[in-house]
Amino acid sequence: MNYLLTGESTVRSTFRLLKREDYQTWLPIFKEEDTGRFLGMKQGLTAQEQCDVWFEKAFWRYDKGTSGMNVMIHKETNEFIGQSGLLVQTVNGLKRLEVGYSILPHFWKQGFAKEAAVRLRDLAFERGYDKNFGNSLVSVIHEDNIGSIKVALHNGMSLESDYIDSTITDRFLVYSINRKTWEQIKKD
Template identity: 50%
Template sequence: MNYLLTGQETERLKFRLLKPSDFDVWVDLFKEKNVANFLEMDPSLSPVELCQVWFDKSFNRYEKKLGGMNVLINKSTNEFVGQSGLLVQTIEEIDRLEVGYSILPKFWNKGYAYEAASKCKNYAFENNYADSLISVIHIDNIGSEKVALRNGMKFERKLDPQFNIFSIDKEDWNK
């Protein structure tokens, strides 16, 4: 199963696949302080190198049908806002479905992450992709933590010293 939301929409956003031509826009995310750490990437790499790692992982996920991040396009301005999607993550040898979201810095604090994450959550449960969903969030990424909580997730547990797992079960989503 590919878990992609390609062609889906929210009130303000359209979901589409990542394309190689998106590289120059997406590299701006990696110029921001702490983003490499938040995404569990090597902070010693340059923004261009980090972006290349992201693109390689993204296209690998698409190819192996492990879900992936869709590009988020603002429907009214046609601007590239960020990426969000459903990702198969292996956590302590168990495959779990994660709601992931990353927004370009110039669009932070405008509700796009929540809007996209909520769509991903609903899409996953409506299509019976999983009985529970997670978001794995760096302990210092307070913005992403707020999105997870607003998306109905609760703190599940600490994954390791750097990351927390937030989750929601389908049963709680149905309430």
């Protein structure tokens, strides 16, 4: 099944696929001190090497034809805001559907990640995508990434467990929301 959201939108942004010519626009996110660490990248990579890894993984996901990050474009200004998407991941040995989001520094603390995460959550449950993943969605977040933790909590998620991966030395947390909780949120 394809979980890409091309053509979907939030209140302030539209989604489209990442293009190779987006590289220079996306590069500044990796110049921020903690971005690579928060994304679980190998330590010691330059900003350009981190961006290379990001693009390689993004196009690998697209080529698999199942999931990936979508570029968020501001509806009024046509600016590239960030990326968000539904990602098929193996989390603690189980196939899970992750709500992922990364926003360019210029747009931090403006609610774009929250807006995208809620839209992704709602689309996943409305379309029944969660049924292939234990009736739940997750976000895997570095323990020090307070901004992303706040987005997950805003999205109705709660702490499920630590993320276990022997190749990563930092502590990551798994936040999740199940269908029953989502249905209650939508009812309220």
